[in-house]
Amino acid sequence: MKLKNFMQTVALFGLALVLVGCSNKKAGPQTDNSIKDIKKAKVLTVGTSADFESFEFPIVKDGKKEFVGYDMMLAKKIADELGVKLKIVNIEFPSLISELNNNKVDLVLSGLSKTKKREKAVDFSDSYYSVKNVLLVKKGDQDKYDTLKALAGKQIGAQQSTTQEELVKKKMPDANLVSESLVTSLATELANDKLDGVVLENATANNYAKKFSGKYAVAKVQLTDVKDVEAYSVAVKKGDKKLIKAVNKVIKQVKDSGQDGQMLKEAQELQSKYVN
Numbered sequence: 001m002k003l004k005n006f007m008q009t010v011a012l013f014g015l016a017l018v019l020v021g022c023s024n025k026k027a028g029p030q031t032d033n034s035i036k037d038i039k040k041a042k043v044l045t046v047g048t049s050a051d052f053e054s055f056e057f058p059i060v061k062d063g064k065k066e067f068v069g070y071d072m073m074l075a076k077k078i079a080d081e082l083g084v085k086l087k088i089v090n091i092e093f094p095s096l097i098s099e100l101n102n103n104k105v106d107l108v109l110s111g112l113s114k115t116k117k118r119e120k121a122v123d124f125s126d127s128y129y130s131v132k133n134v135l136l137v138k139k140g141d142q143d144k145y146d147t148l149k150a151l152a153g154k155q156i157g158a159q160q161s162t163t164q165e166e167l168v169k170k171k172m173p174d175a176n177l178v179s180e181s182l183v184t185s186l187a188t189e190l191a192n193d194k195l196d197g198v199v200l201e202n203a204t205a206n207n208y209a210k211k212f213s214g215k216y217a218v219a220k221v222q223l224t225d226v227k228d229v230e231a232y233s234v235a236v237k238k239g240d241k242k243l244i245k246a247v248n249k250v251i252k253q254v255k256d257s258g259q260d261g262q263m264l265k266e267a268q269e270l271q272s273k274y275v276n
């Protein structure tokens, strides 16, 4: 009798183990090794398109090229949170998401707006910065371009694969869209009269208008509804939930402590000191 009881207990225990094993396997289709892999490599590899002052841009400091800016400061904080070094890889904007999904980088930090379309390919963090779209024009043209109609037949630039490119297609069907892979090239072409305007976000456009006040200005035209803002977010590979959690923790800390204002100020200082 006793032996029978014992055997039953053993059998039940075994069954329980099997069941636990099964349910564990069912917990996730793929194990999330996002943080484990970064810690193993001892480095967080971040992809960015460094053509975007004050968020990501190159400087030469003590003879060494570095990528700096608001996003890069955020990247450093994420690396610190994970206790690893930071490596920044400069990738042209149109290739950022595919390079992330090809495992070339662990995350993308590049003034990247969270969109429904991109959410099919990557996972996004909470948003860390909000912007609106505006039209950067040559100084003196700001009143000339006061409505969307006034842009018909004009050469309007936008960075390739961005939300700005989509906006030109949608809102300015009568304008000639000129897509380029770098924002810096678009700004040069605008200054050289190859373009009539460039769609940018207010943070970036104001930066050009302030830095080169004799060259550029923000046009009067209102491109979107007042409530239409874009939310910059960090992108990770689909399923990298643990990494997103760590990123969101850092974003929350930055917001709650009010460090974001200081970070932007620091980025602008670096810009005026090292970029001409």
Ligand code: ARG
Pocket (backbone or CB within 6 Å): 048, 049, 050, 051, 052, 056, 093, 110, 111, 112, 113, 114, 159, 161, 162, 163, 164, 183, 201, 230
């Ligand atoms: N926010 C826009 C987008 O997500 C433009 C981002 C451009 N970023 C850059 N580093 N050039 O499409």
